[in-house]
Amino acid sequence: MRLIALLAAALLAHDAAGGLLDFTAAELRAIERHGPWPPPAPRDPSNRVSGNAEAIAFGELLFFDTRLSPNGAMSCGRCHQPGRAWTDGRRTPGGVIGATGRDALTRNTPTLWNAGFGRWFGWGGGSDTIWSFSLRPIRHPLEMGSSAAHMARTLRADPELACRYRRVFGEAGKPDEALLVDVVKAIAAFVETLVSARSPFDEFRDALARGDRDAAARYPLAAQRGLRRFVGEGNCSVCHFGPAFSNGEFGDIGVPFFVPSGVDSGRYAGIQRLRADPHNLLGRFNDRPGDAGAARTRHVQLQPRNFGEFKVPGLRNVAKTAPYMHDGSLATLSDVVKHYSELDENRLHTEGERILRPLRLSPQASADLVAFLESLSDTGRYVSGAPSRCASRRVQ
Amino acid sequence: MRLLTVLLTMGLALAPAAAPAAAELPIFDAHVHFSHDAADQIALSDAVAILRKAGLKGALVSSSDDAGTQKLYEAAPDIVVPELRPYRRRGEIGSWVRDATVIDYLEARLKRYQYAAIGEFHLYGADADLPVPRRMVELAKQHDLMLHAHSDADAVERLFAQWPQARILWAHSGFDQPQKVRAMLRKHTNLWADLAFRTDQASGGKVDAEWRKAFEEFPDRFMVGTDTFTPERWYFIGEHADWSREWLKDLPPALAERIAWKNGEDVIRAAFARRR
């Protein structure tokens, strides 16, 4: 017993003292591709106020303003809470909205960290911009249950909101629908600014990139081993690709997708919704119609494999965004790793080169992978950027 | 009880009204599974409603185990054509080729029920010559059944070597290139191919040029299929029928009809009719 305790202590000490795995050249290249971080701030060419400081401040106010919902109780921030990494910490928002059962929302509230780097929004990617996506929760009867008319009324009646609107967009005398689109563009400008800060993984990655072995060795060995599996045998990087750990597309990893009313077909319904959406990038609300984004939307094809595919989520700050998956069905990161470890191959229909296979991980290997995922957390906190009141300032 | 009867009668009376418009292209879906987990999660009546609402004229159905297929056949004998899978549960995809008890199972089912085919089974390369698959082929021969093979071209060749008169439905067209599929169809006159879970034959409602050549050269050999490999994909059957109708529009109507349903009727339902 004494001996075991001693050995354990020695192992721990070894871990704490650090060390560096002998990463191969290929592994080093794969690791390097997950940075650098942060990248340049995301910009949305279809949104003329993207990156505009006044719009961002206005959007931040709107994001948290419960008056945008007719019952005065709901805002974006009620579900996307800054203190919970912009999630609600629940399986699905049922508790937030006070609806359960067949009528409840069946999808998990995703984080908004790094949303601005995405190209499709929602678990099924039914929208091609953050601003067009945002019309959904605003109108959805179970979310904010609002309308263009309510939004316009609220905006025109409140001196502060009206003042901010004017400073960003000019006079508020347009049709309500146009005003609503402006509002979501301001909100989107704010959401785009939610870029997570640097994580222990980034320090490691940069240390490796500049050949600083001492600095790199400060990254825990367990995380190093997990990372090696992430870019190697696990094939995780194929989908959780690049600096934001998402290739921005959709995949089927065998998560069931029944819902009380049938199925949530994920990307399949997402493509149908995207095409039918008058606010997509092919529509008249795109502020720069000829852009590459519009071409992407035009070229999306509906394919049988899309049925049951869901968006590949980014993994930065993933330790703070439990529960996991499109339906919030997995409570912890250990559960997620267990899912990949015990993958049900009968649920997958991949031919040719198989990306996913059950990894059959030992407890140690599972813990390593979790340690790596945890190392993607930043220590930053959201600090409100909203400047002093607008209406009291003298504006012309 | 009275109420139930009334409701049921109403349901029946309403059924024709809910049926698809006459103009809609019928579909023979050559790749449907109704395995134990699907049967557990989807009520039989819902499953039948899905088939009818999709406008299916026929469906080649198999399941792990066979109970689901039989239940569905009983509930919709005008649509369902049963085939016998050599699996008792999901998860035998990789192990069945070395599991002799599979043969006992097949023999027991073949004594009790009629089928059009044995399949869909997963079989690759030299595994086709293992004792269990060989014995399965003998059973098919003995009972005059087609084979529905999720296989590479190599395994298909081996099946034909074992039984030159075999009639094989090549699941997913082997996930092979259209040129290779054509070569196989040219070589084997008793080979048909389903297009289940393929996405390369058409994009945005337009048929791929290489595939068009294959369809034109072999108008009598192709069929469409959903492949309900998870219970959830039952809800794709209707979408798949619509998706197929969409790309089939890009072919001459006579050819579209052959692929949509006539080949299924002429080959698969005919094989079943011969057995009964």
Ligand SMILES: [Zn+2]
């Ligand atoms: Zn198959």
